[in-house]
Amino acid sequence: MAQIKFGTDGWRAVIAEDYTFDNVRKVAQATCEYFKKEGYAKDGLVIGYDTRFNSEHFAAATAEVFAANGVKVYLSNNFAPTPVFSYSIIEKKAGGGVVITASHNPATDNGFKVKPHYGGSASPEIVTAIEGYLDTPIQRMKFQDAVKAGLVEYFDATEGYIEQLGRMVDIEGIRKSNLKILVDSMYGAGQGYFPRILSGGTATVTNMHNERNPIFPGMHNPEPIARNLTEHMELMKTGKYDIGISNDGDADRVGLVDEKGEFVDQLRVYALLALYMLEVRGERGMIVRSLSTTSMLDQLGKLYNVPVFETPVGFKHIGPKMMAENALMGGEESGGFGFRGHIPERDGIICGLFLADMLVKTGKTVSGLIDWLFEKVGPHxxxxxxxxxxxxxxxxxxxxxxxxxxxxxxxxxxxxxxxxxxxxxxxxxxxxxxxxxxxxxxxxxxxxxxxxxxxxxxxxxxxxxxxxx
Missing domain, CATH: 3.30.310.50 (Alpha-D-phosphohexomutase, C-terminal domain)
Incomplete structure (x- = not known):
């Protein structure tokens, strides 16, 4: 059995090989030890999960461990995107949380993301501390006993999150825009969010892969990149849609396809989001980027007189810098971007809404936005x-x-x-x-x-x- 080791964002492993109930409980105990020792466990911990195989049962196993340690657990009553749970931690003023998800990994995998009290990715220091507790003896309470004791409480994470989106972006403007939006949920946790948020107006949302299927058929993995979006791009080529938005398995990443069916790589997407914030919304502040993403941000930083800071890869580096500097935004090559006033964490749902709002506010097409970007920074x-x-x-x-x-x-x-x-x-x-x-x-x-x-x-x-x- 492989050694349990946290990667760029959490622990991930192959289901039934290393990702077992025993190992999930082991990681849960170590995580609980960290939250207890640091004094955060007294405020309760949120547990959420995605659409992968057995995710809800691995979430329940985690809850059993937390409850046995005397920690109040807020357990999601359904799958939801990782950023929804990250926001729930802030909304509930909880001490932190866990999301059972392997994000964009292949269907064979599952994972365990730790979210501290600030609702972002665990910093390298937190990860090191958790790994140091992996040999702690596991405590476990039967799930139904934990529920009866009031240590596990089910909750709906979605309502508060959607209210937060309404504070961040002009939802009503998008609803009334006549935009035709094609959304590919990639069988993941983001399914249903865009139609729910944008219903009631003249904008239309057409869904793809909008049901739970843990094997993610027809794609190598649920990552919103071109090789996994061939069907999506073909539908966009019909000319029936203005914008194509896709999200990965836990919906913390975004993919973009233009009105001609051309995939827009994530570096251009980040530059577009920066242009949207700086030019369309007139906001200012530091832009944080990982070293794997675009130098177009540096050029935009010079044009709009804002600093740009380069970090190692991963939101465990980007998020803390965003918080320390009250940065306008932070992001990485993978298509994960976070924003000031929201959570110091990737959010693929809000990114899709921002991109739609950019179309509405500028009156341009997606390809027209790329042309506008290149007029400012040159082709990349x-x-x-x-x-x-x-x-x-x-x-x-x-x-x-x-x-x-x-x-x-x-x-x-x-x-x-x-x-x-x-x-x-x-x-x-x-x-x-x-x-x-x-x-x-x-x-x-x-x-x-x-x-x-x-x-x-x-x-x-x-x-x-x-x-x-």
Whole structure:
């Protein structure tokens, strides 16, 4: 059995292999120990879950452990997006919470995300502390006994969250807009939210994959990227819709497809959301970005005189920086973005609403918004490739990368490097290449953003060659 280790956002593992009830209870006990020792458990803990196989039962197992430790549990009465539960922690003034979800991982997996009292991802310090408690003896109370004792209380997380969205975005304006929106829930926890939020006006929402199916048929994994959205893109090509919005398995990420059926990569989406905040809404504040996302933000920062701060990958780094600086927004390459006044956490539902509002407020099409963005920052092209590796060769591969720093990227001279979270190379024409090991899967990724489509493939080929995999 593999060692339990938290990754970029929580612990994830293969169901029935390492993700077992025994191990979930083990992680639950360690998490409970952290919340007790830090004094947060006295305020109660929220537990939520997604649409994956047995998620509600793993959530109940977690509740059994918390209750046995004398901790009040607010247990969701249904699956819901991770950001809904993150907001519930703040709304209830709870000490923190747990979401049973593997996010965008393949159907074979499930996971355990810890959310502290501030409703964001657990910081590296919190994760380290929880891992230190993994050998704590497990306490367990029968679920029905915990309910009868009042230690487990069911609740509906959705109402308060939807009220919060109404404070963050002009819902009524979108409802009255005549927009035709195609939403792909990817069989995940975000299903039903857009029609519920936008009903009652002239806007129409058409749903795809809007039922629970834990095997996520027809897609490699429930991640809103082009390879998983072929059906979505084909429907958009019919011309019947103005915007295509998709969410991953726990709806904390967003995908965007334009009115022509073209996928809009997440780097462009982040730049669009920044443009929306800075130009359309006139807001100001620091923009926080992971090192795997777009340099277009730096150019927008200069244009609108706002600082841009680069962090390692993961909201466990982005969220704390957002809170410390009261940042306007924070985000990463995966399509997860958070906003001031909401939660220091990714939220794919609010992102979709912001993008729809941007269409309404500007009167532009999605492709027109991209043109407008490029008028300000110039054209940018991005792609990422994922490839597996043999875990026992990880050290050998890392040493090979260290020994093979390139002198240029597709002919443009290297001007800077950063090796604190993967291996990132910056060239003088503004291109960059990042090689990084996944924090949740045995996968390596090479990412690049550059000035022409031709350079994208050339730089990615360079990246793969450096690894020798």
């Amino acid at each position: 092209y991005y792609n990422r490739i994922d490839f597996t590796f043999e875990q026992e060769k990880r050290g050998e591969i890392m040493q090979r990368i260290r020994d093979n720093t390139p002198k240029d990227l597709a002919g443009s001279k290297l001007v800077n490097t950063r090796f604190d979270d993967g291996f990132k190379y910056y060239s003088e024409d503004g291109s960059w290449l990042l090689i990084r090991f996944s924090g949740t899967e045995p996968i390596m990724r090479a990412y690049t953003e550059t000035t022409s489509p031709e350079k994208v493939e050339a730089i990615l080929a360079q990246g793969k060659a450096i690894t020798g995999v």
